[in-house]
Amino acid sequence: MSTGVFPRHQQALEALKSRGRYRSLMPRAGHDFASNDYLGLAGSELLRDAATAALARGVPVGAGGSRLLRGNDAEHVLLEDEAAAFFGTQAALFINGGFTGNMAIFSALPRHGDLVLYDALIHASTHDGMRLGRAQCQSFAHNDVRAAEAAITDWRAGGGSGQIWIAVEAVYSMDGDRAPVVALAELAMRMGAVLVLDEAHSTGVFGDLGRGLGQAVAHLPNVLSLHTCGKALGVSGALICGASALIETLINKARAFIFATAPSPLNAALVRAALAELAENPDRQKRAWQVIHHAHSEAQRLCGLTGFDSQIMPVIIGDDRRTMAVAQALQDQGYDIRGIRPPTVPRGTSRLRISITLNTSLAIISALFADLATLLETPA
Numbered sequence: 324m325s326t327g328v329f330p331r332h333q334q335a336l337e338a339l340k341s342r343g344r345y346r347s348l349m350p351r352a353g354h355d356f357a358s359n360d361y362l363g364l365a366g367s368e369l370l371r372d373a374a375t376a377a378l379a380r381g382v383p384v385g386a387g388g389s390r391l392l393r394g395n396d397a398e399h400v401l402l403e404d405e406a407a408a409f410f411g412t413q414a415a416l417f418i419n420g421g422f423t424g425n426m427a428i429f430s431a432l433p434r435h436g437d438l439v440l441y442d443a444l445i446h447a448s449t450h451d452g453m454r455l456g457r458a459q460c461q462s463f464a465h466n467d468v469r470a471a472e473a474a475i476t477d478w479r480a481g482g483g484s485g486q487i488w489i490a491v492e493a494v495y496s497m498d499g500d501r502a503p504v505v506a507l508a509e510l511a512m513r514m515g516a517v518l519v520l521d522e523a524h525s526t527g528v529f530g531d532l533g534r535g536l537g538q539a540v541a542h543l544p545n546v547l548s549l550h551t552c553g554k555a556l557g558v559s560g561a562l563i564c565g566a567s568a569l570i571e572t573l574i575n576k577a578r579a580f581i582f583a584t585a586p587s588p589l590n591a592a593l594v595r596a597a598l599a600e601l602a603e604n605p606d607r608q609k610r611a612w613q614v615i616h617h618a619h620s621e622a623q624r625l626c627g628l629t630g631f632d633s634q635i636m637p638v639i640i641g642d643d644r645r646t647m648a649v650a651q652a653l654q655d656q657g658y659d660i661r662g663i664r665p666p667t668v669p670r671g672t673s674r675l676r677i678s679i680t681l682n683t684s685l686a687i688i689s690a691l692f693a694d695l696a697t698l699l700e701t702p703a
Contacts, residue, residue, distance in 0.1 A: 337544035338437040340559070343643035344664050353659040355682040357690065361634050362527050362607050363681030364557025364597055369408060373596035374589065377692050378530060386585035391574075394585030402591045402598075404440050406562045409598050410534055410550065411542045414570040416563045417594070419577070419586050421523050421551035422448040424561040426455065427577035428549065429490070432569060433458035436485035440480050444498065446521060446665075468506045475514050487516035494524040497668050497676060499635030501525075501536060508540035520548045526556025528634055533570070533608050552590075556597040560586045611681055618679045618688050625692040626699060636677040637663075646673035649698050658691050 339345040351357075377398075378384075386394035399417050405451055406415040418424045429452030433439050437458040441449060443465045453460045461478070464470040475487055489511055491502045504520065511518040522535040530538035533555065540546050547565035552558045563573060573580055600607065615634045622628040622636060640646040643664045652661035653675075664673045674694075679688070 334550045348655045353657045354687050356677050357659045357661050359554035361555040361680050362438040366596040377592035383588050396588035398588040398591040402595050410564045412564040414567040416570045417560050421561040422577045424549045424563050425449045426452040427579040429453045432457035433488050439488045489516050490519045492521045494633050499633045503634050504537045517545045522548050523551040526550040552594045615679050617685050621689050621692045622644045634679045638675040643673045652698050
């Protein structure tokens with residue numbers, strides 16, 4: 324691109340390069356420590372066979388329109404019925420993705436006069452949804468239930484009378500730590516709030532049969548859950564699960580749903596197959612946890628790294644350039660590990676985000692942490 328055509332954009336890109344924050348697309352290569360394919364389903368024979376079977380029975384590849392026009396296929400409806408039954412909620416809505424799902428929820432459900440109280444580390448998609456909505460928005464300290472309760476009390480004392488929506492992630496995508504879901508659900512019930520739980524990184528991994536970290540509270544009328552289908556389920560799209568009144572409101576009010584072409588019916592058929600796998604083969608989740616526990620153990624044994632709480636293992640390095648240099652060195656050794664920098668994470672907390680999936684063997688995981696130990700010991 325000529326610098327004379329879009330000089331300000333080019334200058335901004337050069338500034339990103341100088342600060343070690345320039346992003347570019349790169350092909351997948353090496354051992355998978357970067358994907359969210361936690362159960363190894365994305366490239367599985369199981370989903371390939373499900374796709375072949377769905378096509379053979381005439382499931383269309385494209386929807387041809389929005390769900391409210393001609394795009395509402397029988398596969399969408401079957402998936403939503405099965406998902407509601409599986410996750411234990413009144414209803415479910417299949418939407419194009421987790422990002423779109425959060426935008427739909429927070430732009431359409433909270434109303435003028437309401438309060439969205441969100442965890443300080445909530446996902447960017449929630450922030451974008453809140454910007455499109457009309458409710459007041461306020462953060463609370465990460466995973467701090469007392470801080471959330473104090474914020475609610477102060478808001479009510481100040482005259483706030485609308486609905487309160489508490490927005491959290493079940494497992495945080497960059498830190499890998501778990502939300503105190505049950506305590507938050509109890510707080511929501513006590514305070515007359517709605518808990519909106521993003522299960523993106525817990526679906527398939529946590530809960531009985533992979534129903535998520537919020538499995539014990541998902542049935543409550545004041546809990547709304549978002550289960551993405553492009554991570555542990557290996558496909559794409561997202562399922563919003565909760566009370567029928569909330570799901571029907573999304574169908575009628577969420578622009579991200581109303582004005583978007585429906586997800587592929589074939590995609591819906593594959594998500595159905597992935598949910599059936601969770602229900603019928605608990606060994607897959609069990610094997611995932613065996614691999615996760617091995618990774619935690621090897622990280623401590625070989626690198627002295629502790630405190631991990633899930634399949635997402637952040638290794639905080641701090642400096643942007645140093646982080647990218649370590650990531651590049653690991654990539655050169657055959658490990659697909661990416662460096663994460665601001666604004667995705669707070670300034671000064673650039674990190675390696677190591678993702679543990681069923682796509683790598685125990686031996687490869689051990690080798691990774693041995694090589695990482697050497698790199699971390701090398702002076703910057």
